[in-house]
Amino acid sequence: MSALTTNAEHKKNKKKRELTLKYWKPWSQFWNISGIVIILLALVENISVPSQEDVNNKPYQIFLIVYFLYLSFTTVWGWIFRQGHLRAYSGHFSQLNVSLGILLIVQDLLTEKFSILAQPFFVSFAQIIEQITTDHKLLWDSTVSSTVLWLVSFIVGALIGVVFGLLMGRYRQFNYWAFPYLKVIGIIPAAAWMPLTLVIFPTSYMSEIFLIAFAVWFPVAFMTIGGVQGISSEYFESAKTLGFSEWRIMWKIVIPGSLPSMFIGIFTALGLSFTMLVISEMMGAKVGLGWYINWARGVGNYTQVYAAIVIMAVLFSLIFVISNKFQTYFLRWREQNNH
Amino acid sequence: MVQLAIRNVSRTLQDNNGQPLEILKDINFQASSGEFISIIGPSGCGKTTLLRLISGLDTPEKGDVTVDGNKVTAPNVSRGYVFQHGSLFPWETIEENISSGLKALNGRNYDKELVQHYIELMGLKGFESSYPHQVSGGMAQRAALARSIVMKPKLLLLDEPMGALDAFTRADVQEVIHQVWQQTKTTMVLVTHDIDEAIYLSTRIIIMTPRPGEIKEIVTNPLDFPRNRTSTEFMDLRKIIQDKLNFY
Ligand SMILES: Nc1ncnc2c1ncn2[C@@H]1O[C@H](COP(=O)(O)OP(=O)(O)OP(=O)(O)O)[C@@H](O)[C@H]1O
Ligand SMILES: [Mg+2]
Numbered sequence: 001m002s003a004l005t006t007n008a009e010h011k012k013n014k015k016k017r018e019l020t021l022k023y024w025k026p027w028s029q030f031w032n033i034s035g036i037v038i039i040l041l042a043l044v045e046n047i048s049v050p051s052q053e054d055v056n057n058k059p060y061q062i063f064l065i066v067y068f069l070y071l072s073f074t075t076v077w078g079w080i081f082r083q084g085h086l087r088a089y090s091g092h093f094s095q096l097n098v099s100l101g102i103l104l105i106v107q108d109l110l111t112e113k114f115s116i117l118a119q120p121f122f123v124s125f126a127q128i129i130e131q132i133t134t135d136h137k138l139l140w141d142s143t144v145s146s147t148v149l150w151l152v153s154f155i156v157g158a159l160i161g162v163v164f165g166l167l168m169g170r171y172r173q174f175n176y177w178a179f180p181y182l183k184v185i186g187i188i189p190a191a192a193w194m195p196l197t198l199v200i201f202p203t204s205y206m207s208e209i210f211l212i213a214f215a216v217w218f219p220v221a222f223m224t225i226g227g228v229q230g231i232s233s234e235y236f237e238s239a240k241t242l243g244f245s246e247w248r249i250m251w252k253i254v255i256p257g258s259l260p261s262m263f264i265g266i267f268t269a270l271g272l273s274f275t276m277l278v279i280s281e282m283m284g285a286k287v288g289l290g291w292y293i294n295w296a297r298g299v300g301n302y303t304q305v306y307a308a309i310v311i312m313a314v315l316f317s318l319i320f321v322i323s324n325k326f327q328t329y330f331l332r333w334r335e336q337n338n339h
Numbered sequence: 340m341v342q343l344a345i346r347n348v349s350r351t352l353q354d355n356n357g358q359p360l361e362i363l364k365d366i367n368f369q370a371s372s373g374e375f376i377s378i379i380g381p382s383g384c385g386k387t388t389l390l391r392l393i394s395g396l397d398t399p400e401k402g403d404v405t406v407d408g409n410k411v412t413a414p415n416v417s418r419g420y421v422f423q424h425g426s427l428f429p430w431e432t433i434e435e436n437i438s439s440g441l442k443a444l445n446g447r448n449y450d451k452e453l454v455q456h457y458i459e460l461m462g463l464k465g466f467e468s469s470y471p472h473q474v475s476g477g478m479a480q481r482a483a484l485a486r487s488i489v490m491k492p493k494l495l496l497l498d499e500p501m502g503a504l505d506a507f508t509r510a511d512v513q514e515v516i517h518q519v520w521q522q523t524k525t526t527m528v529l530v531t532h533d534i535d536e537a538i539y540l541s542t543r544i545i546i547m548t549p550r551p552g553e554i555k556e557i558v559t560n561p562l563d564f565p566r567n568r569t570s571t572e573f574m575d576l577r578k579i580i581q582d583k584l585n586f587y
Contacts, residue, residue, distance in 0.1 A: 232426070234422055234424065234426040235426060235428060237396050237414070237420075237422070237426075238420070238422065238426050238428070240396065240413075240414040241394060241396070241414045241415075241416070241418065241419065241420040241487075242416065242439060242440030242443055242486070242487075242490065243415070243416035243440060243443050243444055243490070244440075244443045245443065248443050252428070252431075252439065253428070256428070256430035256431075257430070259430070332470075333429055333430040333431070333432075333470040333471075333472070334429070334472070335472040
């Protein structure tokens with residue numbers, strides 16, 4: 001019973017320690033309030049300084065107000081409750097919020113207010129947000145179709161990579177026959193296949209899936225092979241003395257043992273897959289964020305290009321965060337190297 | 340009744356330069372069911388190699404190993420093996436580790452009470468869902484022991500399971516091994532560096548020479564259980580074995 005309680009306490013303390021390790025900047029009333037003031041200042045500046053450009057500032061102002069309310073809320077919350085995740089998080093990033101506020105003011109003055117950086121190649125953040133609101137339906141559809149395309153292709157590519165990697169890492173025969181081909185074919189940039197895939201595949205959608213999956217499978221397969229080969233032979237030998245079947249060794253030793261390395265491959269593939277997603281959508285597609293950028297370029301509306309870039313930043317960051325969560329969960333058995 | 344028989348076993352491996360390196364030379368001994376054999380000898384004399392040959396993880400190029408009259412050719416669940424460094428699966432919790440062999444054997448309907456029994460006996464209650472890196476070295480070693488014992492092997496091979504432990508934890512684990520041996524009557528072969536440990540636990544002690552490892556002598560342990568580490572008989576036996584271990 002006492003062991004149980006110590007274990008629970010231990011877990012709680014560990015959570016606390018992890019929180020202070022991750023969000024290491026201490027809570028500061030000064031920086032929190034500075035953040036709020038700067039965002040308020042950005043709002044006042046945008047309203048009071050007359051604009052040189054034809055722009056609807058409403059959406060930008062609403063954005064600033066929401067930002068302001070969010071910062072006020074977290075500050076008050078942290079000030080009242082004195083502990084917890086939200087306080088650690090908002091305290092840690094309070095200085096960053098101040099810099100972001102300054103950046104917003106500076107860019108607003110440089111572009112929209114004094115036209116030092118002029119349209120059409122440089123646009124204010126207010127212009128971008130306005131563009132996003134006016135194009136929201138098209139952008140939403142583009143985002144959804146890009147996300148679906150990415151997800152399908154990434155899963156296909158990663159699965160093929162994992163299967164090849166596991167087989168090549170585990171079985172010498174398979175490695176003998178497949179590894180030379182993997183090395184030679186995998187090293188080719190997926191983009192080089194594009195002219196061919198566009199004519200070989202019956203639909204452009206299939207060619208896009210192929211290109212993205214192709215960019216993904218190689219790093220995943222390569223890192224999985226290394227992961228399997230790096231598993232200590234003691235685990236395989238233990239498994240044998242415990243009567244594991246080959247299938248069970250694969251499932252209980254090879255897969256979990258290669259997972260850390262596999263995830264390195266997956267994260268490498270993530271960046272490549274985003275690149276390939278945009279490129280392939282720019283070339284053949286009739287939907288998606290890549291298509292939207294290409295189309296905007298065609299009509300010379302660079303604000304739309306910026307709008308798509310902002311959306312990509314949000315979308316890809318989100319995917320990255322989710323992937324990170326997966327990694328943390330699947331590698332929860334690993335010792336955290338806190339330094 | 341002879342259970343384990345090792346006849347004229349030799350093993351030669353290759354060193355880093357590809358030169359043949361004779362590790363075990365002409366090993367002969369037999370063990371009866373229920374015996375507790377300790378193997379003691381200087382580092383590098385081939386103790387681990389010998390244990391691996393008995394388990395079937397390795398095969399000798401000369402001679403053979405038989406268990407219950409059957410020649411050993413591959414590892415088998417009837418011969419448990421606890422590795423020198425524990426080798427719990429780091430991606431499984433303590434409980435998953437302990438039950439992993441049972442699950443491989445019986446699927447989901449494995450004997451959960453048996454697992455619970457050994458979790459308690461090994462003092463691992465409250466740490467079932469911890470991962471190996473979260474528990475102490477002694478706990479991890481006891482879990483590795485439990486993982487092999489729940490398989491109810493006929494022969495349990497222990498490669499310095501207490502080698503990396505401090506004196507207190509070491510005495511704990513020794514006690515557990517002794518208990519398990521008395522309760523289950525499993526034949527045990529223990530490799531150790533520790534003369535006291537060998538005397539405390541075993542019925543016979545095999546003393547090996549430096550490489551190439553040969554059996555120098557097999558000492559029968561006359562002491563009755565429970566054994567007292569500070570008794571004169573214990574100390575006398577220790578002195579005898581110490582003298583036999585002086586090779587230079
Ligand atoms: N796979 C191998 N290939 C070549 N040499 C090996 C191999 N495994 C062990 N050896 C060598 O064989 C000799 C005996 O090794 P072994 O591990 O059996 O010794 P040991 O008695 O268990 O030593 P320790 O007490 O240090 O564990 C050592 O010199 C070692 O370097
Ligand atoms: Mg050894």
